[in-house]
Amino acid sequence: MNTPICEFVRRYSEENALRLHMPGHKGTPLLGTELYDLTEIEGADSLYEANGIIRESEENATRLFGSASTLYSTEGSSHCIRAMLYLAKADAVRQGKAFHILAARNVHKTFLSAAALLDFQPEWIAPSKETSYLSCSIDMEHLEQRLQRGDVTAVYLTSPDYLGNRADLASVAALCHRYGVLLLVDNAHGAYLKFLTPSEHPLDLGADLCCDSAHKTLPALTGAAYLHLGATAPAWMAEEAKCALSLFGSTSPSYLILQSLDAVNAYLANGFSETLASYVQTAESFAKRICARGFPLIGNEPLKITLAPKAFGYTGNEFAARLSEQGIVCEFSDPDFTVLMLSPSLPANAWERLEAALDAIPRRTPIHATPPSLSTLPACALPIRDTLFCKRETVSLEQANERILASLHVACPPAVPLAVAGERLDEAILACFAYYGKTSCDVLCDNAP
Ligand SMILES: Cc1ncc(COP(=O)(O)O)c(C=O)c1O
Numbered sequence: 193m194n195t196p197i198c199e200f201v202r203r204y205s206e207e208n209a210l211r212l213h214m215p216g217h218k219g220t221p222l223l224g225t226e227l228y229d230l231t232e233i234e235g236a237d238s239l240y241e242a243n244g245i246i247r248e249s250e251e252n253a254t255r256l257f258g259s260a261s262t263l264y265s266t267e268g269s270s271h272c273i274r275a276m277l278y279l280a281k282a283d284a285v286r287q288g289k290a291f292h293i294l295a296a297r298n299v300h301k302t303f304l305s306a307a308a309l310l311d312f313q314p315e316w317i318a319p320s321k322e323t324s325y326l327s328c329s330i331d332m333e334h335l336e337q338r339l340q341r342g343d344v345t346a347v348y349l350t351s352p353d354y355l356g357n358r359a360d361l362a363s364v365a366a367l368c369h370r371y372g373v374l375l376l377v378d379n380a381h382g383a384y385l386k387f388l389t390p391s392e393h394p395l396d397l398g399a400d401l402c403c404d405s406a407h408k409t410l411p412a413l414t415g416a417a418y419l420h421l422g423a424t425a426p427a428w429m430a431e432e433a434k435c436a437l438s439l440f441g442s443t444s445p446s447y448l449i450l451q452s453l454d455a456v457n458a459y460l461a462n463g464f465s466e467t468l469a470s471y472v473q474t475a476e477s478f479a480k481r482i483c484a485r486g487f488p489l490i491g492n493e494p495l496k497i498t499l500a501p502k503a504f505g506y507t508g509n510e511f512a513a514r515l516s517e518q519g520i521v522c523e524f525s526d527p528d529f530t531v532l533m534l535s536p537s538l539p540a541n542a543w544e545r546l547e548a549a550l551d552a553i554p555r556r557t558p559i560h561a562t563p564p565s566l567s568t569l570p571a572c573a574l575p576i577r578d579t580l581f582c583k584r585e586t587v588s589l590e591q592a593n594e595r596i597l598a599s600l601h602v603a604c605p606p607a608v609p610l611a612v613a614g615e616r617l618d619e620a621i622l623a624c625f626a627y628y629g630k631t632s633c634d635v636l637c638d639n640a641p
Pocket residue numbers: 267268269270271300302350353354378380381405415417606
């Protein structure tokens with residue numbers, strides 16, 4: 193597969209042109225990558241009006257993902273999520289309907305900033321059986337009952353979630369389509385799912401719109417992402433998707449990231465499915481082996497190992513610290529879980545290093561403490577958007593009871609909300625804040641708004 197953006201930039205860098213254009217480094221190395229860092233000069237195309245090399249590269253990506261259209265972002269899934277939600281709201285407006293989105297609660301915080309920007313208030317699907325705010329399984333019966341009421345225009349899921357759980361997207365998509373409802377999927381963690389055999393990518397399971405962070409699970413530079421339109425997305429969206437991205441994007445997209453997306457196309461086309469198939473097999477046998485040694489694992493995503501180490505005698509944070517002492521840096525940990533992200537790009541000795549590090553951690557007395565229940569969400573007192581324009585103050589958790597949360601969300605990293613702006617904090621949610629190590633939060637001043 194060709195790489196038109198990389199080719200253009202390589203040729204330009206060889207021409208030794210006098211760069212009387214941005215960026216200010218003029219190609220002179222400071223970090224070392226400046227020579228290849230361009231702006232939208234003649235021939236370099238323009239991300240949001242692409243009709244040259246960027247368009248050609250995006251068409252390559254469209255073929256690879258088998259989508260109706262795949263567009264690039266150099267500003268992450270965060271950017272694509274805003275664009276997806278804009279398109280979903282615009283679709284409702286075009287049909288003369290009120291935009292009503294039903295979202296599984298474990299959204300990334302960008303969903304909340306989009307709610308503020310686009311002025312919508314989501315209806316939440318609360319986690320039911322989960323023990324972590326990072327996951328939210330979908331009860332199909334409840335979902336169907338909810339869709340039967342006829343007012344929902346879009347359903348929004350995060351799959352895979354941060355802990356490596358995947359939703360049954362095929363069933364959810366079938367249900368959404370039966371009721372004429374759009375399915376939007378935050379697939380930030382699952383770009384590689386397209387290259388499993390068979391594909392388990394959200395688009396192939398029926399999602400109408402989805403976004404992938406190319407940088408999370410494919411070998412792209414940080415910030416590289418795709419906005420995909422599926423075959424079932426309304427046809428008008430193909431025309432509007434660029435416009436949707438440009439609404440929220442910088443006018444100076446990074447050409448380093450664009451080249452990275454372009455180069456990833458060739459990487460994916462060049463036997464990645466085969467590489468992935470054999471890597472996933474190795475990962476599965478590794479997971480079985482460490483499970484047999486007493487390390488409890490959760491999740492069903494092939495490139496994540498999510499340890500639940502309390503049964504082994506450690507909190508997730510303690511376990512991550514033990515690994516870190518041995519030079520192994522995890523993606524994420526919290527009181528309950530330690531998340532490791534795998535990739536065929538890791539060095540061949542990664543398995544050995546990880547196994548040796550796990551073996552060096554002694555088993556201890558199991559920890560039985562569980563997180564407070566999350567199944568009852570705090571009540572919404574004020575729309576997200578309105579809350580952001582109110583005066584706020586920082587108070588201790590003891591002072592926060594019955595107050596209205598003023599910050600966009602309260603989360604421990606990653607950016608998944610325990611509570612969202614405009615919710616009235618109660619004892620149950622404050623117990624969750626405390627469990628995850630929060631000691632204070634921002635609330636509306638008494639006289640707000
Ligand atoms: C589930 C989820 N969605 C979206 C995002 C945002 O992705 P990006 O960092 O590519 O903007 C993240 C980032 O961690 C995420 O975990």
